Amino acid sequence: MPETMTIRVIYPLQDGRIVLRVDDDWNHNVEAASRNNERTIFEFHVTTNQPYLYFKPCIEDRNGWHWSQGNNYLAVVNAAEAKEIYPHFFSSLAGTISEPIDFYSHILNNSHRLRLYYPPGYEENTLKRYPVLYMHDGQNLFFPEEAFFNNEWRIDETMNRLDAMNVIDKVIVVGIYPQDRMYEYTQPGYESFGRFLVEELKREVDANLRTLATAANTAVMGSSLGGVVSLYLAWQYPHVFGKAACLSSTFTYRDDLMQRITREPKRELQIYLDSGWPEDNYEVTRSMRDLLLRQGFVAGRDLLYFAFPEALHSEAHWATRSHIPFQFFFGKAPKFGAS
Known part of the structure; x- marks a missing residue:
């Protein structure tokens, strides 16, 4: 018919x-x-x-x-x-990556290097506004010559491919290079680092780019210690970051997230957790998943968890599965009935 x-x-x-x-x-x-x-x-x-x-x-x-x-x-x-x-007709097929940007923080009293990924058509179709993904360890995201052991996450290639598949909304990515990741991504350093992101960097990004600035359209993502600081940021600032992706995260190493999640009210967040197995922080990730379920998160709705057999604690392995949180956070699933 x-x-x-x-x-x-x-x-x-x-x-x-x-x-x-x-x-x-x-x-x-x-x-x-x-x-x-x-x-x-x-x-x-x-x-x-x-x-x-x-x-x-x-x-x-x-x-x-x-x-x-x-x-x-x-x-x-x-x-x-x-x-x-929101089509484009006269510009590049692929997204573009900015030159390095050195962004000074008055809160931290230092500069952080950034690279931005702009989706295909960003400059041409000026009617489109975009969700934003803030990613830690920005040096590992786009270029092998910058990445740890020359293994990049291929974020631009993955975003371009998912867009070509018609499965996600186009997304701006802000890659943040650390100054001292052992301090900035753990307690107490992540407290001032979080203020830098919320009070300085995000305000600047929203003021100068065509973003969708609400928490529902703002995600944060990282691996290992970067996963820890991602969950901290979403839990501490749920009105700013509505989504957090935490890959192979070193929960409990130098953070109090499990204690906070146990005693504090549930946040309105979408959280993605994963790890490899064996090792690769498999046990603490399972423990964090179970805690979040106990606190009212619902598997498949606002919490997504995977364990990957034989996956290692490395950029190459994180790159192969980064598309999963991208689809969870930015997927074009239809909306039927009341939300």
């Missing part, structure tokens, strides 16, 4: 018109059913006999014909809402 779905294309069109091309006939134009006066929102109604379809928006203007960049978009019939996309 034919089904009609709504596709909404959001783009700051300056000239020409936007049409859709659809996989049942890539040579036929689907015209917009409506558009707003500002020529920024174009709504299309597409009918199909299939449970899904692939499509691409195109611009026809005085300079010719322009397909949107990147892979074809996927729309599924059983989605509860209109399919909204």
Whole structure:
């Protein structure tokens, strides 16, 4: 039985018109059913006999014909809402990584180096605002020549691939290089480090980039000691960081997180925990998972946990599974009924 779905294309069109091309006939134009006066929102109604379809928006203007960049978009019939996309037509297929930025902290009285990952189309489609992921050990994220033993996390490649798969929202990544990770990522150093992130860095990022600044759209992530400081930040500042990913975390080494979670009220957070096995902080991660479940977190809803057989405590292994918390936090799951 034919089904009609709504596709909404959001783009700051300056000239020409936007049409859709659809996989049942890539040579036929689907015209917009409506558009707003500002020529920024174009709504299309597409009918199909299939449970899904692939499509691409195109611009026809005085300079010719322009397909949107990147892979074809996927729309599924059983989605509860209109399919909204923010395409780009004239910029790079892949996201971009900034040059190193030295950010001075008055709280810490030192500078931290940063690199930012901007998703594909960030500069071109200025109508789009983005969730933000703050990641620790920024030197290990993007370039092998900067990373520990030349093993990078390949964060840009993973984000680009998940975007191409149509499974996550596009995300800005802020990679923070540590000055002294043994101090900044553990108690008591993570207290002043947390103030630096909340009172200085995040404010600057939100003031200068097109972010979605709410806690629900702000995540923090790290491995080993970086996982400890990630959970500390979310637990201490749940109104700022609504999501925390903690890979192979050294819980109980130099932190009081288990004591705090035991005695303090549950936070409205999404938490991802994992480890390898054997070793790789497997036991303390299991203990933290069980504590969070006892305190009211629900597996699969606001807590996700995995143990990976034979996985080692290394950048290479963390890189292979970073896509899992990305999908948990930023996935495009449909919303049915009341939230």
